[in-house]
Amino acid sequence: MDTVTCKTCHRISSATKHTTKIRCHGCQGTILIGNSQVSVPLDMSKWPSHDQDNIMTERKGFRYFCKKISGISPRSSPSFSQFPTARLSDTPPRGKRALLCGVSYNQNKKLKLRGTTPDVMNMAKLLVQQFGFPTNAILVLGDFTSYETPTRMNIIRAFDWLVKDSQSGDSLVFYFSGHGVRQLDHDGDEIDGFDEAICPLDFETAGIIIDNEINKMIVEPLKQGVTLHAIIDACHSGTVLDLPRVYDHNRGRWKDNYPASGAYKGTSGGKAICFSACEDYQQASDTSAFSPEMAGAMTFTFIKAVVENKEITYHGILDFMHNAIENANKSQRGCGMLNRMFYPKMLQDPMLSSSESFNVNSSFNL
Numbered sequence: 001m002d003t004v005t006c007k008t009c010h011r012i013s014s015a016t017k018h019t020t021k022i023r024c025h026g027c028q029g030t031i032l033i034g035n036s037q038v039s040v041p042l043d044m045s046k047w048p049s050h051d052q053d054n055i056m057t058e059r060k061g062f063r064y065f066c067k068k069i070s071g072i073s074p075r076s077s078p079s080f081s082q083f084p085t086a087r088l089s090d091t092p093p094r095g096k097r098a099l100l101c102g103v104s105y106n107q108n109k110k111l112k113l114r115g116t117t118p119d120v121m122n123m124a125k126l127l128v129q130q131f132g133f134p135t136n137a138i139l140v141l142g143d144f145t146s147y148e149t150p151t152r153m154n155i156i157r158a159f160d161w162l163v164k165d166s167q168s169g170d171s172l173v174f175y176f177s178g179h180g181v182r183q184l185d186h187d188g189d190e191i192d193g194f195d196e197a198i199c200p201l202d203f204e205t206a207g208i209i210i211d212n213e214i215n216k217m218i219v220e221p222l223k224q225g226v227t228l229h230a231i232i233d234a235c236h237s238g239t240v241l242d243l244p245r246v247y248d249h250n251r252g253r254w255k256d257n258y259p260a261s262g263a264y265k266g267t268s269g270g271k272a273i274c275f276s277a278c279e280d281y282q283q284a285s286d287t288s289a290f291s292p293e294m295a296g297a298m299t300f301t302f303i304k305a306v307v308e309n310k311e312i313t314y315h316g317i318l319d320f321m322h323n324a325i326e327n328a329n330k331s332q333r334g335c336g337m338l339n340r341m342f343y344p345k346m347l348q349d350p351m352l353s354s355s356e357s358f359n360v361n362s363s364f365n366l
Helices: 115-130 154-163 213-218 297-308 316-336 339-341
Strands: 004-005 013-015 020-024 030-032 038-040 054-058 063-067 096-102 138-142 171-177 180-186 194-198 227-232 245-248 255-257 271-276 351-352
Touching: 096 115, 096 154, 115 171, 115 297, 154 171, 154 213, 171 339, 194 213, 194 245, 213 227, 227 297, 255 297, 271 316, 297 316
Parallel strands: 096 138, 096 171, 171 227, 227 271
Antiparallel strands: 004 013, 020 030, 030 038, 054 063, 180 194, 245 255, 245 351, 271 351
């Protein structure tokens, strides 16, 4: 009995004498005896999401392999007893409330995302355990378990639930993990000429939800003393709330994002703040680079930043996310040809935008 090493996943497998090829015990690819090389399975879903040395990343439909990052510990999903319990038909509570929306697009293999379910559950865990959100104040829309589905109509209804009858002192959170797109702007209110949008579960038939609509439904209604934090883990999500101020992370200052058309994009006296996975022209990634399970790169690094630094600032969160993704990209330089055939790195720069300029060195709180 001989042993051979798979050059793709580095697992050691056993082989009998005179055998010309075997199935790798790790990645399930074919090892050619004598060359110790593996042929990549046509169905990449057969690869394990986590391995000792390799990880998988989905760039909203695209996948590539790279070296696992050391020093990032796995995180566990919350137990079922901690799952949110709010329903669309419930009366929104006062104080803290959150809308968490995760879309996996399981009905379409080409669109399917595997990181959205753990993203939502870990965001719920963060809200409950670190910021004291009651489980009955967290509404989840997701195409998994028994939650109400994230169709276009349900998301619009949930937007109304989130802001309805909110009063001074209320803290609102909107989280989205799923696909994002951009399209040509026909209203003249976009500096770059494109509207950004999120994709509901049924977007192919019911349509997307563009930034103008999101701004109208959850930004404009915010009254004096009400604060909304949006966390959007999707492609092209930089200004998906159409907020008039964008923070320039490189220069350390706020810049204008006011529409040339003069359309009002602010609140009714409240405050809206948005963390986005990437700039408007960029794509966001789901990856297992940071943990054994697939997760949004932005979501994982955001949660890790907040959990490990209790007094972290808004600027500190941006720094942490940028540095974590940069370190992940550096670790990919030693990857092989398979990685270079697809995307060589995560091309995303997390962003911060707001309805008004504020001190980014102030403590982050929800």
